[in-house]
Amino acid sequence: VHGVPVYDTVREAVADHGPNAAVIAVPPRALRDAAFECIAYGIPLVVIVTERVPRMDAAQVVELAAREGVRVIGPNSMGLISPGKTKVGSVGGPAADTARSFVPGSTGIMSRSGGMTTEIASLLAQQGLGVSTAISIGGDPITGSSFASLLPLFEADPETEAVVTFSEPGGAMEAELVETIQKQGTGLRIVSFIAGNFMAEMPGVRFGHAGALVQRDEDSAAAKASLLRDAGVHVADALADIPALLRG
Known part of the structure; x- marks a missing residue:
């Protein structure tokens, strides 16, 4: 189709091209x-x-993949992007928009929200900062990768000096990240922003997407922020604070 080969099976595509990544967009x-x-x-x-x-x-996909x-x-x-090198998925939108938002640099991004992945990259670009690799890790309750599992990849990347994480209420990814930092330490400056502090003033109202399921007090934005601060993570009270926290 328009010069792009189309196959009926993954087997045929792998046999002809040996791809090192796949993007899946099918009904649930x-x-x-x-x-x-x-x-x-x-x-x-x-x-x-x-x-x-x-x-x-x-859960079955994640288990088999592991x-x-x-x-x-x-x-x-x-998806994910290393500006100037590669892009997998639709993160950043059309090519021209992606080039404006994602400027090569030394800050990694891990975000539960796809849209906020681009928003944070754009904010950094406006402040003269750039991105090494940005990953939209997924907003569903069960995902194949987490902040904790991806942090070692950023640690091993010589082009990454700091990491920004974007979180929402619900889930235990932040607790897992804290546990990893406490056990292994980190040579990266980590800045986190957690959306949803206002939710404490509106009990019983549902917000966000599929992953924003608050089941315990520890899942709230305020509790996550406190946990991260105690582990030495720099927590931004507003998105606009992120560049200053990255610079220290």
Whole structure:
């Protein structure tokens, strides 16, 4: 189609091209089979755009990927980008918009929100800062990668000097990140922003997307911010504070 080869199966595509990444955008109930096929044929990176994947299906995909040594980003991910090098998925939008928002630099981004991945990159660009790699890790309750599992990749990247994380209420990713920092330490400056502090004033009202399920007090934005601060993470009270915190 328009000069791009199209295949009926992943097997055929792998045989002809040996891809090192796959992007999956299918209806939620078709996701498990599509992901299983990519994993079965040894594609090492699978980015799942599909959102609201049935939890059992998502859990099975994540479990199989871990067993087979495949990195999964998502579900509900916009993808990832290393500016000036590569882009997988739709993060940043059209090429011209992506080039304006994502400027090469030394700051990594990990965000639960696809849109905020670009928003943070754009904010950094406006302040003369750039991005090494930005990852929309996915907004569904069950995702293949987390802040904690991706942090070592940024640690190993000589082009990354700091990392920004964007969180929302719900889930335990921040607690896992804190545990990793406390056990292993980190040579990176980490700046975090957690959306949803206003939710404490509106009990019983649901906000956000599929991943924003607040089940315990520890899942609230305020509790996460306190936990991260205690671990030495620099927590921004507003998005606009992020560049200054990165500069120290």
